[in-house]
Amino acid sequence: MHLKLIYQRSSMTYKEILELAGKHLESLVGSQMDVVDITKPPTLEYAEHLAKTVSKLSPLVGNMIEFKVCEELNTLDWKGLGEWKRQDPGFPDTIFDGKIEPQPGIEIKTWFPLATEITARFKDSINHFDQDQTHVALVAWLPEYIIYGKPVLIDVWVGSAKSLASARDSHYHRPPDYLVFEPEDTSSRTSNLQQTNTNGYKFQGDSSLLKKAEKDILSWGANGKVYEPTVEYQTKLKGLLGKYPYRLDTNFAKMDRIQHESMEEFKSKVLESKLHGHRIKEWAKLISDSKTNTIDLIKDLI
Structure with a gap:
């Protein structure tokens, strides 16, 4: 229009x-x-x-x-x-x-x-x-x-926040080498304590550990490496985070x-x-x- x-x-x-x-x-x-x-x-x-x-x-x-x-x-x-x-x-x-x-x-x-x-x-x-x-x-x-x-x-660029977030997640998320995590559910907290930010974690193990992590991801199915902001997919990522060494990436996003x-x-x-x-x-x-x-x-x- x-x-x-x-x-x-x-x-x-x-x-x-x-x-x-x-x-x-x-x-x-x-x-x-x-x-x-x-x-x-x-x-x-x-x-x-x-x-x-x-x-x-x-x-x-x-x-x-x-x-x-x-x-x-x-x-x-x-x-x-x-x-x-x-x-x-x-x-x-x-x-x-x-x-x-x-x-x-x-x-x-x-x-x-x-x-x-x-x-x-x-x-x-x-x-x-x-x-x-x-x-x-x-x-x-x-x-x-x-x-x-x-x-x-x-100059000024104006674009969809959704498309920007999608591009970010697709670019960064490379499991098991790099993981993108959604914020925890903090909806019950007051507005100043609610979490809205994603975070990135970089794998810190050696090549043998990385290969083991790759095998774990194979069990997730054909689309296991495709990023999903769902609770189910985030739970799988947390499994990797708890099993293998990662560090928080301070340059993320x-x-x-x-x-x-x-x-x-x-x-x-x-x-x-x-x-x-x-x-x-x-x-x-x-x-x-x-x-x-x-x-x-x-x-x-x-």
């Missing part, structure tokens, strides 16, 4: 609300986020220092952008059906609070592409997205002049490693984008390279 027709209606489905919200976020590409302003460096020496340290601002600015995005969503007319609100802590961090069921939500992740890798993680269980009622928005931003100025939205096709295309597009005479991936390499004379690269920016 055309977006204009949706706007004109007095009622919307949760999918239509997510569609409108996603399109609005995508329309913000190129706009400034008035959340902070990094002062123009007064000297080349200071500019060189700033180029090496500006990435340290990423967590702070990213968090402020997340709040700003929620405000932006509320600039649209939602026909009295509700409004977008932040919930911190909680998942997703932005929800549509109103009359719509199931409740639409958007998890907002930010990416500072001079760091190249998307460092944000996505660990939430696919069981939370049974009706595909949650989207993820990945917002790429940089200072207007690479190392100073207000944050500018370079980094978005840069999930290998979601659409998000990978987005990443490539952003890194190929050209700003102030260089592609973003070139800026990232030039600034991070200790052998580069950064002053010569940034003198035109100030």
Whole structure:
């Protein structure tokens, strides 16, 4: 259905609300986020220092952008059906609070592409997205002049949280070498104590133990290695965890490693984008390279 027709209606489905919200976020590409302003460096020496340290601002600015995005969503007319609100802590961090069921939500992740890798993680269980009622928005931003100025939205990717979780589980789960576990059932606990995250475990035994574990999995049937978030399948995985040595993988679920096709295309597009005479991936390499004379690269920016 055309977006204009949706706007004109007095009622919307949760999918239509997510569609409108996603399109609005995508329309913000190129706009400034008035959340902070990094002062123009007064000297080349200071500019060189700033180029090496500006990435340290990423967590702070990213968090402020997340709040700003929620405000932006509320600039649209939602026909009295509700409004977008932040919930911190909680998942997703932005929800549509109103009359719509199931409740639409958007998890907002930010990416500072001079760091190249998307460092944000996505660990939430696919069981939370049974009706595909949650989207993820990945917002790429940089200072207007690479190392100073207000944050500018370079690009925005919006996709289904369910598809992201599915890609993650399929990519990581390689039993018996690597196991993905669903969170325990904590529905009876208060909201702040409920567990929603999956975790990854890496096999730590020798080759002979790995072969024994492989034989155990053969007894599960032809689809034994296909990931399932069900209680029955998770019980089988716990059997392996109790029988063989594994370690918790602290790098599990980094978005840069999930290998979601659409998000990978987005990443490539952003890194190929050209700003102030260089592609973003070139800026990232030039600034991070200790052998580069950064002053010569940034003198035109100030």
